[in-house]
Amino acid sequence: MAYWNGWRHGWPRRKKDCVGRWVRLRGRLVNGFFAIPKGTLMEIKSPAGGGFGLTGKACECCRLQASIGRVFPMDLDLLPEGFDPNRSDVAPEEDDRG
Ligand SMILES: [Zn+2]
Numbered sequence: 001m002a003y004w005n006g007w008r009h010g011w012p013r014r015k016k017d018c019v020g021r022w023v024r025l026r027g028r029l030v031n032g033f034f035a036i037p038k039g040t041l042m043e044i045k046s047p048a049g050g051g052f053g054l055t056g057k058a059c060e061c062c063r064l065q066a067s068i069g070r071v072f073p074m075d076l077d078l079l080p081e082g083f084d085p086n087r088s089d090v091a092p093e094e095d096d097r098g
Pocket of ligand 1: 063
């Protein structure tokens with residue numbers, strides 16, 4: 001596993017303790033198939049390479065679900081432990097017009 005220094009930035013000391021936590025994308029992420037907008041809430045599913053594998057919530061209309069690998073902590077805001085993405089009152093909003 002690549003060197004883990006996320007704990008210096010307020011992340012759990014052990015990388016595997018990040019699994020199950022929710023994050024917010026600091027910027028747009030792009031892979032070969034799609035772009036995931038800035039501000040999207042995603043769940044950490046696994047340590048992947050030097051980063052994490054992330055999965056978003058399934059879309060309520062079409063059931064599409066975004067999933068992306070090797071995302072680094074510097075591209076993510078770690079949300080508080082116990083964060084519930086189904087409660088809009090605790091979901092931090094980001095504008096994606098930039
Ligand atoms: Zn949809």
